[in-house]
Amino acid sequence: MANAKEKLLIKRYASRRLYNTETSDYVTLEDISGFIRDGRDVQIMDLKSGDDLTRQYLLQIIAEHESRGENVLPVDVLTDLVRSYTNQAASVVPQFLSMSFEMLRDGQNKMMENMGMNSMNSLNSMPSFEAMKAQQEAFMKAFGWPSADQTSSEPAKDAGGIDDLDAIKAQLSALQDQLSKMSK
Numbered sequence: 001m002a003n004a005k006e007k008l009l010i011k012r013y014a015s016r017r018l019y020n021t022e023t024s025d026y027v028t029l030e031d032i033s034g035f036i037r038d039g040r041d042v043q044i045m046d047l048k049s050g051d052d053l054t055r056q057y058l059l060q061i062i063a064e065h066e067s068r069g070e071n072v073l074p075v076d077v078l079t080d081l082v083r084s085y086t087n088q089a090a091s092v093v094p095q096f097l098s099m100s101f102e103m104l105r106d107g108q109n110k111m112m113e114n115m116g117m118n119s120m121n122s123l124n125s126m127p128s129f130e131a132m133k134a135q136q137e138a139f140m141k142a143f144g145w146p147s148a149d150q151t152s153s154e155p156a157k158d159a160g161g162i163d164d165l166d167a168i169k170a171q172l173s174a175l176q177d178q179l180s181k182m183s184k
Contacts, residue, residue, distance in 0.1 A: 005041075007041045007042060008021075008035055009045065010042055011046075011047045012045065012053055013047050014047070014048060029057065029060060029064065032044075032057065033061050036061075044056075081093075096136075096175075099135070100135070134168055135168050135171065
């Protein structure tokens with residue numbers, strides 16, 4: 001197998017069949033899903049036009065998993081994603097989601113390193129989870145959206161300390177500046 005850091009190129013033929021250029025064989029969406037679970041990045045290109053179809057196929061994989069009852073995305077998250085396509089928040093949503101997933105991956109990796117694969121504690125005990133929660137709350141407040149936990153009037157406590165809170169405030173300020181420039 002090639003270096004796991006290299007993108008695996010999949011070509012889509014006119015017949016809509018997907019061809020793995022690394023192993024010279026045809027693959028299915030389930031195969032591609034397996035490559036991704038194994039840590040590979042994939043790129044799916046249309047052979048004739050050269051168009052990058054990766055996003056389209058990744059969304060199709062997610063839709064198939066969701067339709068089989070493997071519900072990872074809550075309905076309110078899906079609803080908010082649809083809304084983000086129709087308002088000015090759309091420009092910051094991809095960056096926010098990317099940063100949130102990066103923090104989640106980092107937290108999972110740290111948890112796996114510190115606790116081992118067999119002893120899994122609650123995500124709530126992870127400092128990076130608390131930082132991500134605080135960042136999400138700040139993001140929601142910046143847009144006037146209801147917070148995930150409206151029962152508490154107390155701000156989210158940051159397990160990482162004041163430095164993390166200052167970083168979140170700086171990120172929020174930068175997002176607000178970005179939005180101000182967009183509205184002018």
